[in-house]
Amino acid sequence: AQSVTQPDIHITVSEGASLELRCNYSYGATPYLFWYVQSPGQGLQLLLKYFSGDTLVQGIKGFEAEFKRSQSSFNLRKPSVHWSDAAEYFCAVGAKGGGNKLTFGTGTQLKVEL
Protein backbone atom coordinates (compact mmCIF):
# COMPACT_ATOMS: atom_id res chain seq x y z
CA ALA A 1 0.00 0.00 0.00
CA GLN A 2 1.16 3.50 -0.70
CA SER A 3 1.94 6.07 1.98
CA VAL A 4 3.00 9.69 2.18
CA THR A 5 5.12 11.45 4.77
CA GLN A 6 5.25 15.18 5.24
CA PRO A 7 7.93 15.59 7.90
CA ASP A 8 7.21 19.22 8.72
CA ILE A 9 3.97 19.88 10.57
CA HIS A 10 4.53 23.64 10.74
CA ILE A 11 6.78 25.94 8.75
CA THR A 12 7.16 29.69 9.18
CA VAL A 13 8.83 31.83 6.54
CA SER A 14 9.14 35.55 5.97
CA GLU A 15 7.35 37.11 3.07
CA GLY A 16 9.64 37.19 0.07
CA ALA A 17 11.73 34.26 1.28
CA SER A 18 11.98 31.01 -0.60
CA LEU A 19 9.98 27.96 0.44
CA GLU A 20 10.44 24.23 0.25
CA LEU A 21 7.88 21.79 1.65
CA ARG A 22 9.00 18.20 1.88
CA CYS A 23 7.08 15.14 0.77
CA ASN A 24 8.28 11.54 0.75
CA TYR A 25 6.21 8.69 -0.57
CA SER A 26 6.26 4.93 -0.45
CA TYR A 27 5.04 3.03 -3.47
CA GLY A 28 6.34 0.08 -5.45
CA ALA A 29 6.22 1.70 -8.88
CA THR A 30 6.11 5.18 -10.34
CA PRO A 31 3.28 6.90 -8.58
CA TYR A 32 1.02 9.73 -9.48
CA LEU A 33 1.87 12.68 -7.22
CA PHE A 34 -0.08 15.76 -6.29
CA TRP A 35 0.13 18.86 -4.15
CA TYR A 36 -3.05 20.47 -2.86
CA VAL A 37 -3.50 23.63 -0.82
CA GLN A 38 -6.24 24.26 1.72
CA SER A 39 -6.88 27.78 2.95
CA PRO A 40 -8.66 28.15 6.30
CA GLY A 41 -12.27 27.04 6.04
CA GLN A 42 -11.88 26.23 2.36
CA GLY A 43 -11.71 23.17 0.16
CA LEU A 44 -8.62 21.69 -1.47
CA GLN A 45 -7.20 23.37 -4.53
CA LEU A 46 -4.88 21.48 -6.85
CA LEU A 47 -1.49 23.17 -7.13
CA LEU A 48 0.27 20.75 -9.41
CA LYS A 49 0.57 17.11 -10.41
CA TYR A 50 3.08 14.61 -11.74
CA PHE A 51 2.17 11.64 -13.87
CA SER A 52 5.18 11.05 -16.09
CA GLY A 53 7.78 12.81 -18.19
CA ASP A 54 9.63 15.89 -17.05
CA THR A 55 10.39 15.51 -13.35
CA LEU A 56 10.12 19.24 -12.68
CA VAL A 57 6.51 20.31 -12.84
CA GLN A 58 5.11 23.79 -12.74
CA GLY A 59 1.88 24.63 -11.01
CA ILE A 60 -0.35 27.54 -10.24
CA LYS A 61 0.55 30.52 -8.05
CA GLY A 62 4.25 30.23 -8.90
CA PHE A 63 4.75 26.81 -7.28
CA GLU A 64 6.85 24.00 -8.69
CA ALA A 65 7.75 20.51 -7.54
CA GLU A 66 10.44 18.05 -8.47
CA PHE A 67 9.97 14.30 -8.58
CA LYS A 68 13.12 12.48 -7.44
CA ARG A 69 12.71 8.76 -7.83
CA SER A 70 16.00 7.94 -6.07
CA GLN A 71 14.85 9.82 -2.97
CA SER A 72 11.14 8.93 -3.24
CA SER A 73 10.43 12.60 -2.89
CA PHE A 74 8.20 15.23 -4.43
CA ASN A 75 9.11 18.48 -2.71
CA LEU A 76 7.16 21.66 -3.33
CA ARG A 77 9.03 24.92 -3.89
CA LYS A 78 8.36 28.58 -4.40
CA PRO A 79 11.11 31.16 -4.91
CA SER A 80 9.33 34.04 -3.16
CA VAL A 81 6.46 33.52 -0.74
CA HIS A 82 3.54 35.93 -0.51
CA TRP A 83 1.46 36.48 2.62
CA SER A 84 -1.53 34.95 0.81
CA ASP A 85 0.34 31.63 0.58
CA ALA A 86 -0.34 30.98 4.27
CA ALA A 87 -2.38 27.77 4.27
CA GLU A 88 -2.21 24.01 4.79
CA TYR A 89 -0.40 22.07 2.11
CA PHE A 90 -1.07 18.42 1.36
CA CYS A 91 0.98 16.00 -0.66
CA ALA A 92 -0.87 13.01 -2.09
CA VAL A 93 0.03 9.85 -3.97
CA GLY A 94 -2.16 7.85 -6.30
CA ALA A 95 -1.53 4.29 -7.37
CA LYS A 96 -1.80 3.25 -10.99
CA GLY A 97 -4.57 0.74 -11.29
CA GLY A 98 -5.51 1.36 -7.69
CA GLY A 99 -9.01 2.48 -8.45
CA ASN A 100 -7.86 6.06 -8.22
CA LYS A 101 -7.43 6.02 -4.47
CA LEU A 102 -5.47 9.05 -3.25
CA THR A 103 -3.44 8.72 -0.08
CA PHE A 104 -2.69 12.01 1.61
CA GLY A 105 0.09 13.13 3.89
CA THR A 106 -0.72 14.74 7.20
CA GLY A 107 -0.19 18.22 5.84
CA THR A 108 2.21 21.10 6.48
CA GLN A 109 0.85 24.33 7.85
CA LEU A 110 2.62 27.33 6.38
CA LYS A 111 2.73 30.64 8.22
CA VAL A 112 4.08 33.72 6.52
CA GLU A 113 5.59 36.52 8.58
CA LEU A 114 5.22 40.01 7.18
Place this chain on the structure above:
Amino acid sequence: DTAVSQTPKYLVTQMGNDKSIKCEQNLGHDTMYWYKQDSKKFLKIMFSYNNKELIINETVPNRFSPKSPDKAHLNLHINSLELGDSAVYFCASSLGLAGEQETQYFGPGTRLLVL
Protein backbone atom coordinates in the same frame (compact mmCIF):
# COMPACT_ATOMS: atom_id res chain seq x y z
CA ASP B 1 -19.85 28.17 -12.52
CA THR B 2 -18.85 26.11 -9.47
CA ALA B 3 -17.15 22.89 -10.52
CA VAL B 4 -17.81 20.69 -7.49
CA SER B 5 -20.45 21.89 -5.07
CA GLN B 6 -21.64 20.50 -1.77
CA THR B 7 -24.70 21.22 0.36
CA PRO B 8 -24.94 22.06 3.12
CA LYS B 9 -21.71 23.85 3.97
CA TYR B 10 -22.33 23.46 7.68
CA LEU B 11 -24.37 20.83 9.49
CA VAL B 12 -24.97 20.73 13.24
CA THR B 13 -27.07 17.87 14.55
CA GLN B 14 -27.73 15.65 17.54
CA MET B 15 -26.38 12.15 18.10
CA GLY B 16 -28.64 9.48 16.69
CA ASN B 17 -30.02 11.62 13.89
CA ASP B 18 -29.86 10.74 10.21
CA LYS B 19 -28.48 13.31 7.78
CA SER B 20 -27.50 13.62 4.14
CA ILE B 21 -24.85 15.62 2.33
CA LYS B 22 -25.25 16.32 -1.36
CA CYS B 23 -22.54 16.70 -3.99
CA GLU B 24 -22.83 17.79 -7.58
CA GLN B 25 -20.20 18.33 -10.25
CA ASN B 26 -20.68 20.12 -13.55
CA LEU B 27 -17.35 19.07 -15.05
CA GLY B 28 -18.72 16.13 -17.01
CA HIS B 29 -16.58 13.76 -14.95
CA ASP B 30 -17.29 10.04 -14.65
CA THR B 31 -15.81 9.44 -11.20
CA MET B 32 -16.76 10.92 -7.84
CA TYR B 33 -15.42 10.48 -4.31
CA TRP B 34 -16.09 11.14 -0.66
CA TYR B 35 -13.25 11.95 1.73
CA LYS B 36 -13.32 12.55 5.47
CA GLN B 37 -11.00 15.08 7.10
CA ASP B 38 -10.69 14.64 10.86
CA SER B 39 -9.91 17.20 13.51
CA LYS B 40 -6.17 16.76 12.86
CA LYS B 41 -6.80 17.54 9.19
CA PHE B 42 -5.98 14.00 8.11
CA LEU B 43 -7.76 13.19 4.84
CA LYS B 44 -8.93 9.69 4.11
CA ILE B 45 -10.96 8.34 1.24
CA MET B 46 -14.30 6.79 2.07
CA PHE B 47 -15.94 5.90 -1.23
CA SER B 48 -15.60 6.35 -4.94
CA TYR B 49 -18.05 5.79 -7.77
CA ASN B 50 -17.37 5.47 -11.46
CA ASN B 51 -20.33 5.83 -13.79
CA LYS B 52 -22.64 5.29 -10.81
CA GLU B 53 -20.86 2.07 -9.84
CA LEU B 54 -19.14 1.72 -6.45
CA ILE B 55 -15.43 1.03 -6.91
CA ILE B 56 -13.89 1.95 -3.55
CA ASN B 57 -15.35 1.33 -0.11
CA GLU B 58 -12.70 1.92 2.52
CA THR B 59 -14.09 -0.07 5.45
CA VAL B 60 -16.50 2.66 6.33
CA PRO B 61 -19.23 1.78 8.87
CA ASN B 62 -22.52 0.63 7.38
CA ARG B 63 -24.14 3.73 8.79
CA PHE B 64 -22.60 5.58 5.84
CA SER B 65 -24.33 4.95 2.54
CA PRO B 66 -23.37 6.73 -0.65
CA LYS B 67 -25.88 7.06 -3.44
CA SER B 68 -25.20 8.10 -7.00
CA PRO B 69 -28.42 8.86 -8.88
CA ASP B 70 -26.42 9.89 -11.95
CA LYS B 71 -22.81 10.60 -12.90
CA ALA B 72 -23.04 14.22 -11.80
CA HIS B 73 -24.23 13.52 -8.27
CA LEU B 74 -22.90 11.56 -5.32
CA ASN B 75 -24.76 11.95 -2.07
CA LEU B 76 -23.72 10.70 1.34
CA HIS B 77 -26.33 9.54 3.82
CA ILE B 78 -25.35 8.94 7.43
CA ASN B 79 -27.59 7.02 9.83
CA SER B 80 -27.50 7.15 13.62
CA LEU B 81 -24.88 9.88 13.80
CA GLU B 82 -22.16 9.50 16.44
CA LEU B 83 -19.86 12.05 18.04
CA GLY B 84 -16.94 10.58 16.12
CA ASP B 85 -18.60 11.43 12.82
CA SER B 86 -17.83 15.10 13.44
CA ALA B 87 -15.46 16.07 10.65
CA VAL B 88 -15.23 17.86 7.35
CA TYR B 89 -16.50 15.78 4.45
CA PHE B 90 -15.14 16.53 1.01
CA CYS B 91 -16.58 15.48 -2.29
CA ALA B 92 -14.28 15.25 -5.30
CA SER B 93 -14.50 14.24 -8.93
CA SER B 94 -12.18 13.15 -11.70
CA LEU B 95 -12.58 12.65 -15.40
CA GLY B 96 -11.92 8.94 -15.16
CA LEU B 97 -9.67 6.25 -13.79
CA ALA B 98 -6.72 6.20 -16.15
CA GLY B 99 -3.64 8.36 -16.30
CA GLU B 100 -4.15 12.08 -16.04
CA GLN B 101 -7.90 11.50 -15.98
CA GLU B 102 -7.33 10.58 -12.35
CA THR B 103 -6.69 14.18 -11.29
CA GLN B 104 -9.21 14.89 -8.58
CA TYR B 105 -10.98 18.20 -8.03
CA PHE B 106 -12.47 18.90 -4.64
CA GLY B 107 -15.57 20.63 -3.41
CA PRO B 108 -15.58 23.22 -0.61
CA GLY B 109 -16.39 20.68 2.12
CA THR B 110 -19.26 20.13 4.54
CA ARG B 111 -18.45 20.76 8.18
CA LEU B 112 -20.44 18.29 10.28
CA LEU B 113 -20.72 18.72 14.03
CA VAL B 114 -22.50 16.06 16.03
CA LEU B 115 -23.57 17.12 19.54
